[in-house]
Amino acid sequence: MNASGAPRVAAPQLPPLIGLELGPDADDATVTESLLSWNAAEASAIGAEISDSRLTRLPTERLSARRLRLADVEVDQPTTIAWDAPRSTWRGVVVAGGSIGVLDASGSRWDNVTLRGIRIGYLNLREGAVSDVEFIGCRIGTLDLAGATTTRVALSDCRVEDLDLRNRKGEHLDLRGLDVVRLNRLDGADALAGTIITDEQARLLAPALARALRITIAEEDL
Template identity: 40%
Template sequence: MPARSPRSSTIGPRLSLQAPRGLEWRAEPQLLDGEHREAEHYERTVFDGAELGGITLQECLLEGVSLNDTELRGARFIECSFEDLFAPVFRASRSSWRETALHSTRWGSAELYDSRLDGVHLDGGKLDYVNLRGARLTDVLVSGCIIGELDLSGVTATRVALRDCTVGTLTLDGARLKDVDLRSSSFRGIHGLDGLRGATIDDQQLQLLAPFLAESMGLRVEG
Protein backbone atom coordinates (compact mmCIF):
# COMPACT_ATOMS: atom_id res chain seq x y z
CA MET A 1 0.00 0.00 0.00
CA PRO A 2 1.29 3.52 -0.75
CA ALA A 3 2.46 5.51 2.26
CA ARG A 4 0.36 8.57 3.07
CA SER A 5 1.37 11.51 5.22
CA PRO A 6 -0.92 12.28 8.17
CA ARG A 7 -4.08 14.24 7.14
CA SER A 8 -2.89 14.37 3.56
CA SER A 9 -4.08 12.93 0.29
CA THR A 10 -0.54 13.12 -1.11
CA ILE A 11 0.67 9.64 -2.05
CA GLY A 12 4.20 8.92 -0.84
CA PRO A 13 6.93 6.92 -2.59
CA ARG A 14 6.31 3.19 -2.83
CA LEU A 15 9.54 1.56 -1.73
CA SER A 16 10.36 -2.07 -1.03
CA LEU A 17 14.15 -2.02 -0.91
CA GLN A 18 16.18 -4.97 0.33
CA ALA A 19 19.91 -5.16 1.01
CA PRO A 20 21.81 -7.40 -1.44
CA ARG A 21 22.74 -10.82 0.04
CA GLY A 22 25.02 -13.70 -0.80
CA LEU A 23 27.60 -11.45 -2.40
CA GLU A 24 31.05 -12.30 -3.72
CA TRP A 25 33.67 -9.94 -2.32
CA ARG A 26 35.93 -8.48 -4.99
CA ALA A 27 39.42 -7.74 -3.63
CA GLU A 28 40.82 -5.95 -6.70
CA PRO A 29 37.90 -5.64 -9.08
CA GLN A 30 38.27 -4.48 -12.64
CA LEU A 31 35.22 -3.26 -14.46
CA LEU A 32 34.80 -2.67 -18.17
CA ASP A 33 32.33 -0.49 -20.01
CA GLY A 34 29.19 -2.32 -21.05
CA GLU A 35 29.77 -5.20 -18.60
CA HIS A 36 27.01 -6.87 -16.58
CA ARG A 37 28.10 -7.72 -13.01
CA GLU A 38 25.84 -9.36 -10.45
CA ALA A 39 25.89 -10.12 -6.69
CA GLU A 40 29.30 -8.59 -5.98
CA HIS A 41 30.68 -6.58 -3.05
CA TYR A 42 33.08 -3.70 -3.71
CA GLU A 43 34.75 -2.08 -0.69
CA ARG A 44 37.07 0.97 -0.59
CA THR A 45 37.68 0.61 -4.30
CA VAL A 46 38.81 3.47 -6.53
CA PHE A 47 37.37 3.73 -10.03
CA ASP A 48 38.38 7.35 -10.58
CA GLY A 49 38.51 8.33 -14.23
CA ALA A 50 37.47 4.87 -15.48
CA GLU A 51 35.38 4.47 -18.64
CA LEU A 52 32.34 2.49 -17.45
CA GLY A 53 29.64 3.79 -19.77
CA GLY A 54 26.74 1.37 -20.19
CA ILE A 55 27.80 -0.90 -17.33
CA THR A 56 25.10 -2.85 -15.43
CA LEU A 57 25.41 -3.63 -11.72
CA GLN A 58 22.69 -5.86 -10.30
CA GLU A 59 22.25 -6.77 -6.62
CA CYS A 60 25.66 -5.32 -5.79
CA LEU A 61 26.95 -3.56 -2.67
CA LEU A 62 29.44 -0.69 -2.99
CA GLU A 63 30.98 0.59 0.25
CA GLY A 64 33.34 3.56 0.43
CA VAL A 65 33.85 3.46 -3.34
CA SER A 66 35.31 6.46 -5.17
CA LEU A 67 33.80 7.26 -8.57
CA ASN A 68 35.34 10.66 -9.19
CA ASP A 69 35.12 11.64 -12.86
CA THR A 70 34.18 8.06 -13.74
CA GLU A 71 32.23 7.84 -17.00
CA LEU A 72 28.92 6.16 -16.13
CA ARG A 73 26.80 7.48 -18.97
CA GLY A 74 23.95 5.03 -19.65
CA ALA A 75 24.87 2.81 -16.67
CA ARG A 76 22.19 0.65 -15.04
CA PHE A 77 21.94 -0.02 -11.29
CA ILE A 78 19.37 -2.63 -10.29
CA GLU A 79 18.61 -3.58 -6.66
CA CYS A 80 21.97 -2.20 -5.52
CA SER A 81 23.11 -0.53 -2.31
CA PHE A 82 25.68 2.29 -2.15
CA GLU A 83 27.25 3.38 1.14
CA ASP A 84 29.65 6.32 1.55
CA LEU A 85 29.84 6.88 -2.18
CA PHE A 86 32.43 9.58 -2.98
CA ALA A 87 32.70 11.64 -6.16
CA PRO A 88 33.61 15.33 -6.44
CA VAL A 89 32.46 14.94 -10.06
CA PHE A 90 29.82 12.25 -10.64
CA ARG A 91 29.11 11.62 -14.33
CA ALA A 92 26.07 9.39 -14.84
CA SER A 93 23.84 11.06 -17.39
CA ARG A 94 21.12 8.91 -18.98
CA SER A 95 21.66 6.28 -16.30
CA SER A 96 18.97 4.01 -14.86
CA TRP A 97 18.41 3.31 -11.16
CA ARG A 98 15.86 0.75 -9.98
CA GLU A 99 15.13 -0.42 -6.42
CA THR A 100 18.42 1.05 -5.24
CA ALA A 101 19.49 2.76 -1.99
CA LEU A 102 22.27 5.31 -1.50
CA HIS A 103 23.42 6.16 2.03
CA SER A 104 25.79 8.98 3.12
CA THR A 105 26.55 10.10 -0.41
CA ARG A 106 29.18 12.80 -0.98
CA TRP A 107 28.88 14.35 -4.41
CA GLY A 108 30.27 17.64 -5.62
CA SER A 109 28.73 18.00 -9.05
CA ALA A 110 26.36 15.18 -10.03
CA GLU A 111 25.38 14.87 -13.69
CA LEU A 112 22.20 12.80 -13.73
CA TYR A 113 20.32 14.55 -16.49
CA ASP A 114 18.02 12.47 -18.70
CA SER A 115 18.25 9.62 -16.17
CA ARG A 116 15.50 7.38 -14.84
CA LEU A 117 15.03 6.66 -11.14
CA ASP A 118 12.44 4.08 -10.06
CA GLY A 119 12.18 3.05 -6.41
CA VAL A 120 15.25 4.93 -5.15
CA HIS A 121 16.11 6.10 -1.63
CA LEU A 122 18.86 8.73 -1.25
CA ASP A 123 19.47 8.93 2.48
CA GLY A 124 21.87 11.36 4.14
CA GLY A 125 24.92 13.00 2.67
CA LYS A 126 26.14 16.29 1.26
CA LEU A 127 25.70 17.16 -2.40
CA ASP A 128 26.79 20.48 -3.88
CA TYR A 129 24.99 20.41 -7.23
CA VAL A 130 22.60 17.76 -8.56
CA ASN A 131 21.58 18.03 -12.21
CA LEU A 132 18.46 15.97 -12.88
CA ARG A 133 17.25 17.93 -15.88
CA GLY A 134 14.86 15.96 -18.05
CA ALA A 135 14.94 12.96 -15.71
CA ARG A 136 11.99 10.69 -14.89
CA LEU A 137 11.53 10.09 -11.16
CA THR A 138 9.04 7.56 -9.82
CA ASP A 139 8.83 6.45 -6.18
CA VAL A 140 11.89 8.40 -5.04
CA LEU A 141 12.65 9.41 -1.44
CA VAL A 142 15.40 11.90 -0.59
CA SER A 143 15.90 12.18 3.17
CA GLY A 144 18.29 13.98 5.51
CA CYS A 145 20.42 15.47 2.73
CA ILE A 146 22.18 18.82 2.43
CA ILE A 147 22.00 19.93 -1.20
CA GLY A 148 23.50 23.18 -2.47
CA GLU A 149 21.55 23.27 -5.74
CA LEU A 150 18.93 20.82 -6.99
CA ASP A 151 18.05 21.26 -10.66
CA LEU A 152 14.78 19.53 -11.58
CA SER A 153 14.16 21.45 -14.79
CA GLY A 154 11.99 19.47 -17.19
CA VAL A 155 11.65 16.47 -14.89
CA THR A 156 8.62 14.20 -14.76
CA ALA A 157 8.21 13.25 -11.10
CA THR A 158 5.59 10.96 -9.55
CA ARG A 159 5.42 10.00 -5.86
CA VAL A 160 8.59 11.82 -4.88
CA ALA A 161 9.36 13.14 -1.38
CA LEU A 162 12.08 15.39 0.03
CA ARG A 163 12.07 14.70 3.75
CA ASP A 164 14.12 16.68 6.30
CA CYS A 165 16.43 18.07 3.62
CA THR A 166 18.18 21.45 3.43
CA VAL A 167 18.33 22.78 -0.13
CA GLY A 168 19.99 26.01 -1.20
CA THR A 169 18.35 26.52 -4.60
CA LEU A 170 15.59 24.41 -6.12
CA THR A 171 15.01 24.88 -9.87
CA LEU A 172 11.76 23.61 -11.37
CA ASP A 173 11.49 25.22 -14.81
CA GLY A 174 9.20 23.08 -16.96
CA ALA A 175 8.84 20.37 -14.30
CA ARG A 176 5.78 18.10 -14.29
CA LEU A 177 4.99 16.98 -10.76
CA LYS A 178 2.42 14.61 -9.30
CA ASP A 179 2.34 13.66 -5.61
CA VAL A 180 5.62 15.44 -4.88
CA ASP A 181 5.95 16.16 -1.15
CA LEU A 182 8.29 18.99 -0.14
CA ARG A 183 7.10 19.35 3.45
CA SER A 184 9.68 19.24 6.26
CA SER A 185 12.45 20.43 3.93
CA SER A 186 13.82 23.96 3.68
CA PHE A 187 14.80 26.01 0.62
CA ARG A 188 16.67 29.30 0.37
CA GLY A 189 15.37 30.01 -3.10
CA ILE A 190 13.13 28.46 -5.74
CA HIS A 191 13.34 29.17 -9.47
CA GLY A 192 10.57 28.23 -11.91
CA LEU A 193 7.61 28.61 -9.55
CA ASP A 194 5.20 27.42 -12.24
CA GLY A 195 6.88 24.04 -11.92
CA LEU A 196 5.60 23.73 -8.34
CA ARG A 197 2.17 22.74 -9.63
CA GLY A 198 1.47 19.24 -8.30
CA ALA A 199 3.70 19.63 -5.22
CA THR A 200 2.60 19.61 -1.57
CA ILE A 201 4.03 22.22 0.82
CA ASP A 202 3.23 23.19 4.41
CA ASP A 203 1.99 26.48 5.87
CA GLN A 204 5.46 27.67 6.87
CA GLN A 205 6.86 27.01 3.40
CA LEU A 206 3.95 28.92 1.86
CA GLN A 207 4.81 31.97 3.97
CA LEU A 208 8.44 31.78 2.86
CA LEU A 209 7.34 31.45 -0.77
CA ALA A 210 5.01 34.44 -0.61
CA PRO A 211 7.63 37.03 -1.73
CA PHE A 212 8.71 34.83 -4.67
CA LEU A 213 5.08 34.24 -5.68
CA ALA A 214 4.32 37.93 -5.51
CA GLU A 215 7.36 38.78 -7.61
CA SER A 216 6.50 36.17 -10.24
CA MET A 217 2.98 37.63 -10.53
CA GLY A 218 4.17 41.22 -10.65
CA LEU A 219 2.47 42.08 -7.37
CA ARG A 220 3.59 44.99 -5.22
CA VAL A 221 3.00 44.36 -1.52
CA GLU A 222 2.82 47.42 0.74
CA GLY A 223 2.08 47.50 4.46
Protein backbone atom coordinates in the same frame (compact mmCIF):
# COMPACT_ATOMS: atom_id res chain seq x y z
CA MET B 1 0.41 13.43 1.87
CA ASN B 2 -2.07 10.64 1.37
CA ALA B 3 -0.99 7.07 0.79
CA SER B 4 -1.34 7.31 -2.99
CA GLY B 5 1.12 10.21 -3.09
CA ALA B 6 3.79 8.78 -0.79
CA PRO B 7 6.90 7.30 -2.44
CA ARG B 8 6.64 3.54 -2.84
CA VAL B 9 10.16 2.59 -1.88
CA ALA B 10 11.71 -0.60 -0.55
CA ALA B 11 15.33 -1.40 0.23
CA PRO B 12 16.89 -4.14 -1.89
CA GLN B 13 17.12 -7.59 -0.35
CA LEU B 14 20.64 -8.58 -1.29
CA PRO B 15 21.92 -12.17 -1.54
CA PRO B 16 25.32 -13.22 -0.15
CA LEU B 17 27.93 -11.11 -1.93
CA ILE B 18 31.38 -11.88 -3.33
CA GLY B 19 34.07 -9.19 -3.17
CA LEU B 20 35.05 -7.70 -6.53
CA GLU B 21 37.40 -4.82 -7.32
CA LEU B 22 36.75 -3.21 -10.67
CA GLY B 23 39.50 -1.72 -12.78
CA PRO B 24 39.50 1.70 -14.42
CA ASP B 25 37.76 0.33 -17.54
CA ALA B 26 34.45 -1.36 -16.76
CA ASP B 27 32.53 -0.21 -19.83
CA ASP B 28 29.62 -2.51 -20.72
CA ALA B 29 30.42 -4.77 -17.77
CA THR B 30 27.69 -6.96 -16.29
CA VAL B 31 28.05 -7.47 -12.54
CA THR B 32 25.72 -9.20 -10.11
CA GLU B 33 25.75 -10.38 -6.48
CA SER B 34 29.01 -8.58 -5.75
CA LEU B 35 30.58 -6.38 -3.10
CA LEU B 36 32.08 -3.79 -5.44
CA SER B 37 34.85 -1.26 -5.05
CA TRP B 38 37.11 0.87 -7.20
CA ASN B 39 40.65 1.54 -6.03
CA ALA B 40 41.39 4.27 -8.57
CA ALA B 41 41.16 8.02 -8.97
CA GLU B 42 39.13 7.76 -12.19
CA ALA B 43 37.16 4.98 -13.81
CA SER B 44 34.69 4.36 -16.60
CA ALA B 45 31.57 2.19 -16.44
CA ILE B 46 29.73 3.42 -19.52
CA GLY B 47 26.79 1.16 -20.35
CA ALA B 48 27.54 -1.14 -17.42
CA GLU B 49 24.81 -3.15 -15.68
CA ILE B 50 25.05 -3.77 -11.93
CA SER B 51 22.41 -5.72 -10.01
CA ASP B 52 21.90 -7.28 -6.58
CA SER B 53 25.13 -5.71 -5.35
CA ARG B 54 26.64 -3.23 -2.91
CA LEU B 55 29.08 -0.50 -3.93
CA THR B 56 31.48 0.30 -1.11
CA ARG B 57 34.02 2.56 -2.80
CA LEU B 58 33.82 4.84 -5.83
CA PRO B 59 36.74 6.33 -7.73
CA THR B 60 37.99 9.26 -5.67
CA GLU B 61 37.84 11.79 -8.51
CA ARG B 62 35.48 10.73 -11.31
CA LEU B 63 33.25 7.87 -12.38
CA SER B 64 32.12 8.18 -16.00
CA ALA B 65 29.01 6.03 -16.23
CA ARG B 66 26.49 7.28 -18.76
CA ARG B 67 23.74 4.76 -19.52
CA LEU B 68 24.59 2.94 -16.27
CA ARG B 69 21.92 0.47 -15.16
CA LEU B 70 21.54 -0.18 -11.45
CA ALA B 71 18.95 -2.66 -10.16
CA ASP B 72 18.62 -3.59 -6.48
CA VAL B 73 21.87 -1.93 -5.47
CA GLU B 74 23.14 -0.33 -2.27
CA VAL B 75 25.72 2.45 -2.53
CA ASP B 76 27.42 2.82 0.84
CA GLN B 77 29.20 6.05 1.82
CA PRO B 78 30.14 7.15 -1.71
CA THR B 79 32.88 9.78 -1.80
CA THR B 80 33.89 11.21 -5.16
CA ILE B 81 34.28 14.55 -6.90
CA ALA B 82 32.12 13.69 -9.91
CA TRP B 83 29.78 10.86 -10.80
CA ASP B 84 28.69 11.31 -14.41
CA ALA B 85 25.66 9.10 -15.02
CA PRO B 86 23.40 10.80 -17.57
CA ARG B 87 20.70 8.72 -19.29
CA SER B 88 21.02 6.02 -16.66
CA THR B 89 18.41 3.74 -15.15
CA TRP B 90 18.26 3.25 -11.38
CA ARG B 91 15.69 0.87 -9.90
CA GLY B 92 15.63 -0.27 -6.30
CA VAL B 93 18.68 1.77 -5.29
CA VAL B 94 19.67 3.09 -1.85
CA VAL B 95 22.49 5.64 -1.53
CA ALA B 96 23.47 6.18 2.10
CA GLY B 97 25.93 8.69 3.51
CA GLY B 98 29.04 10.02 1.85
CA SER B 99 29.74 13.10 -0.23
CA ILE B 100 29.57 13.71 -3.98
CA GLY B 101 30.65 16.94 -5.62
CA VAL B 102 28.55 16.56 -8.79
CA LEU B 103 26.07 13.78 -9.54
CA ASP B 104 24.91 14.15 -13.12
CA ALA B 105 21.85 11.99 -13.70
CA SER B 106 20.31 14.21 -16.36
CA GLY B 107 17.86 12.43 -18.63
CA SER B 108 17.85 9.42 -16.33
CA ARG B 109 15.04 7.24 -15.06
CA TRP B 110 14.92 6.72 -11.29
CA ASP B 111 12.35 4.34 -9.82
CA ASN B 112 12.27 3.26 -6.16
CA VAL B 113 15.36 5.22 -5.12
CA THR B 114 16.33 6.46 -1.65
CA LEU B 115 19.07 8.99 -0.91
CA ARG B 116 19.79 9.17 2.81
CA GLY B 117 22.23 11.35 4.74
CA ILE B 118 24.37 12.33 1.76
CA ARG B 119 25.96 15.64 0.79
CA ILE B 120 25.86 16.57 -2.89
CA GLY B 121 27.13 19.81 -4.34
CA TYR B 122 25.08 19.62 -7.54
CA LEU B 123 22.45 16.95 -8.23
CA ASN B 124 21.38 17.12 -11.86
CA LEU B 125 18.11 15.34 -12.61
CA ARG B 126 17.22 17.67 -15.46
CA GLU B 127 14.83 16.14 -18.03
CA GLY B 128 14.70 12.92 -16.02
CA ALA B 129 11.78 10.67 -15.05
CA VAL B 130 11.81 10.45 -11.26
CA SER B 131 9.27 8.13 -9.64
CA ASP B 132 8.99 6.84 -6.07
CA VAL B 133 12.06 8.67 -4.83
CA GLU B 134 12.76 9.91 -1.32
CA PHE B 135 15.47 12.21 0.00
CA ILE B 136 16.08 11.82 3.73
CA GLY B 137 18.45 14.01 5.73
CA CYS B 138 20.30 15.19 2.62
CA ARG B 139 22.34 18.37 2.16
CA ILE B 140 22.31 19.49 -1.47
CA GLY B 141 23.82 22.63 -2.94
CA THR B 142 21.76 22.67 -6.15
CA LEU B 143 18.87 20.30 -6.87
CA ASP B 144 18.12 20.60 -10.58
CA LEU B 145 14.72 19.21 -11.56
CA ALA B 146 14.25 21.46 -14.58
CA GLY B 147 12.19 19.68 -17.21
CA ALA B 148 11.93 16.54 -15.08
CA THR B 149 8.78 14.49 -14.60
CA THR B 150 8.27 13.72 -10.92
CA THR B 151 5.85 11.18 -9.46
CA ARG B 152 5.67 10.45 -5.73
CA VAL B 153 8.87 12.27 -4.75
CA ALA B 154 9.41 13.47 -1.17
CA LEU B 155 12.03 15.40 0.77
CA SER B 156 12.37 14.82 4.51
CA ASP B 157 14.68 16.81 6.79
CA CYS B 158 16.58 18.13 3.76
CA ARG B 159 18.54 21.29 3.13
CA VAL B 160 18.80 22.60 -0.43
CA GLU B 161 20.48 25.89 -1.27
CA ASP B 162 19.24 26.28 -4.87
CA LEU B 163 16.18 24.53 -6.30
CA ASP B 164 15.40 24.58 -10.03
CA LEU B 165 11.89 23.48 -10.96
CA ARG B 166 11.56 25.20 -14.33
CA ASN B 167 9.26 23.25 -16.66
CA ARG B 168 8.92 20.43 -14.14
CA LYS B 169 5.94 18.17 -14.78
CA GLY B 170 4.08 15.64 -12.68
CA GLU B 171 2.41 15.44 -9.29
CA HIS B 172 3.05 14.32 -5.72
CA LEU B 173 6.20 16.35 -5.08
CA ASP B 174 6.24 16.64 -1.29
CA LEU B 175 8.44 19.54 -0.16
CA ARG B 176 7.25 19.67 3.45
CA GLY B 177 10.59 18.33 4.65
CA LEU B 178 12.58 21.02 2.84
CA ASP B 179 14.21 23.72 4.97
CA VAL B 180 12.84 26.72 3.08
CA VAL B 181 14.52 29.16 5.46
CA ARG B 182 17.89 28.04 4.09
CA LEU B 183 16.72 28.01 0.47
CA ASN B 184 18.71 30.73 -1.28
CA ARG B 185 17.19 30.49 -4.75
CA LEU B 186 14.06 29.02 -6.31
CA ASP B 187 13.76 28.94 -10.10
CA GLY B 188 10.46 27.93 -11.65
CA ALA B 189 8.08 28.80 -8.85
CA ASP B 190 5.28 28.55 -11.40
CA ALA B 191 6.06 24.80 -11.64
CA LEU B 192 5.09 24.23 -8.00
CA ALA B 193 1.73 22.89 -9.20
CA GLY B 194 1.24 19.42 -7.79
CA THR B 195 3.54 19.99 -4.82
CA ILE B 196 2.70 19.84 -1.13
CA ILE B 197 4.07 22.49 1.22
CA THR B 198 3.31 23.62 4.76
CA ASP B 199 1.58 26.85 5.80
CA GLU B 200 4.90 28.30 6.93
CA GLN B 201 6.58 27.36 3.65
CA ALA B 202 3.74 29.01 1.74
CA ARG B 203 4.31 32.21 3.69
CA LEU B 204 8.06 32.15 3.09
CA LEU B 205 7.65 31.34 -0.60
CA ALA B 206 4.97 33.98 -1.17
CA PRO B 207 7.35 36.56 -2.73
CA ALA B 208 8.73 34.02 -5.21
CA LEU B 209 5.23 32.83 -6.09
CA ALA B 210 4.06 36.40 -6.55
CA ARG B 211 6.92 37.13 -8.95
CA ALA B 212 6.25 33.96 -10.92
CA LEU B 213 2.56 34.80 -11.25
CA ARG B 214 3.23 38.52 -11.84
CA ILE B 215 1.32 39.51 -8.75
CA THR B 216 2.07 42.89 -7.20
CA ILE B 217 1.90 42.88 -3.42
CA ALA B 218 1.09 46.36 -2.11
CA GLU B 219 2.48 47.44 1.24
CA GLU B 220 -0.76 49.13 2.29
CA ASP B 221 -4.46 48.77 1.59
CA LEU B 222 -6.22 51.51 -0.35
